Amino acid sequence: MKKVIYLDNAATTKVNPQVVEAMLPFYTEHYGNPSSVYEFSTPCKEAMAHTREIIAKTLGADDSEIYFTNGGTESDNWALTATAEAYASRGRHIITTQIEHHAIIHTGQYLESRGFEVTYLPVDETGLVDVKALERAIRPDTILISVMFANNEIGTIEPIQEIGEIAAKHGVLFHTDAVQAFCHEPIDVNECHIDMLSASAHKFNGPKGVGFLYIRKGLKLRSFIHGGAQERKRRAGTENVPGIVGMGKAVEIAQANMGENKKKETVLRDYLIGRVLSEVPFTRLNGHRSRRLSNNANFAFQFIEGESLLIMLDMDGICGSSGSACTSGSLDPSHVLLAIGLPHEIAHGSLRLTLSDETTKEDIDYTVESIKRIVERLRSMSPLYEDFVKAREKKEF
Amino acid sequence: MYSEKVMDHFQNPRNVGEIEDASGVGTVGNAKCGDIMRIYLDIDDETHVIRDCKFKTFGCGAAVATSSMATEMVKGKTIEEAMQVTNKAVMEALDGLPPVKVHCSLLAEEAIHAALWDYAEKHEIRIEGLQKPKSDISEHDADEEY
Secondary structure, X not given: OXXXXXXXXXXXOOOOHHHHHHHOHHHHOOOOOOOOOOHHHHHHHHHHHHHHHHHHHXXXXXXXXXXXXXXXXXXXXXXXXXXXXXXXXXXXXXXXXXXXXXXXXXXXXXXXXXXXXXXXXXXXXXXXXXXXHXXXXXXXXXXXXXXXXXXXXXXXXXXXXXXXXXXXXXXXXXXXXXXXXXXXXXXXXXXOOOOEEEEEHHHOOOOOOOEEEEEOOOOOOOOOEOOOOHHHHOEOOOOOHHHHHHHHHHHHHHHHHHHHHHHHHHHHXXXXXXXXXXXXXXXXXXXXXXXXOOOEEEEEEOOOOHHHHHHHHHHXXXXXXXXXXXXXXXXXXXXXXXXXXXXXXXXXXXXXXXXXXXOOHHHHHHHHHHHHHHHHHHHHOOHHHHHHXXXXXXXXX | OOOHHHHHHHHOOOOEOOOOOOOEEEEEEEOOOOEEEEEXXXXXXXXXXXXXXXXXXXXXXXXXXXXXXXXXHHOOOEHHHHOXXXXXXXXXXOOOOOHHHHHHHHHHHHHHHHHHXXXXXXXXXXXXXXXXXXXXXXXXXXXXXX
């Protein structure tokens, strides 16, 4: 296999070998159904309780407030639809933002089709929500505010504590999609007045297909998946025990190394951003310069298209992602890049690189050299660049 | 995702560049949907043979590959023969395209037609079957063709 430089850790991460090791006995040894009464299932029950405890501790929550799901999308769907249903008698207005993940945006659109009203707040050019505008958007019939902790494309970290305080002040429930932030940024649900929080294990070196929703005690949310009595009768279906065990181990490892990893990734991220911005002309950084996830870099290269860039990077063994339309299966570029005010043609030329704790300076140097060569080659083929150069020559002449 | 031929024409595109004082130039597509193609033609005024053909493209892998293939297919042909190079012919020559990329082949056909239209206007001639090209190719058109 050729050398791969994996810089798409916002898409998914490598499962930590220690996580795999922790999971394996729960496939072949402790394979009992946690709902069964016999002693054979006790290790499964204990392991699940352990994971719940670890997660609750990192959030400042209670064990009984953690509900296992199959991942971030399910958690987001559950939080929005169940809140809407449970609190519809109080009001039918929900506030969210234009830069949420599709798991929120499309659920919001579904709720609109069911008679709810959803406000999608704009963001500034760095991707930050204006908390004053958010407060102004609150109405007597507003039942829920849902703002992501950190954006998955541009990495901007939202002012979650301030938003939580505003929500609490107005007696409105507050949900945050923390899929990109949990185990990467410290989060305390009480400090931030968070009522619900979504997370997914595969974003922090855990297995795919498992996540959780934190639901503050006292919230009357209905069951999302109907069936057995699992998860305090709120999420039916036999639990993904190996996955839950793996998630617990991943949380443990991530929490123990968070400070160190953040420091290391920030240094490399800033090195990457610095080199690209100074060595590739007509390039901008998308997202906030400092209030961003420590592993996220997102660039817009003028005059070129993102999919071509991704294919050429792939030929060099580099995995990245783009907000270009061609990578999304539609003709529109990323809604996030449009929301921060990028014109269509520039949004098409975006590249997201997300680092891990295994990323090295050599990886970054190799990637920057590759980007420089590819961007120059694609620009030499671009009619937009040709027009730009000719216009400039005319001006100088 | 892409056939070997598409990858070959993307990695080693044929006829990239410009032609100075070209007989005809056509630019189609829009930046909104992420594809812009420009085709340059050098046409012999006597024989109407396309002596040379170059392109520049802003777009995805399929957009580059269809531009490259389309230029290969019209080079050396007469205008009348070049009019027979359809988006389907370009797609077939590339061993197919993913459904969402069909509009790229349509763009390539349109770009050739736009360059021929430019030539016809400059020389005040009429090319059989050639209509004024749309400068904007929408998804809707691609669906129809597909």
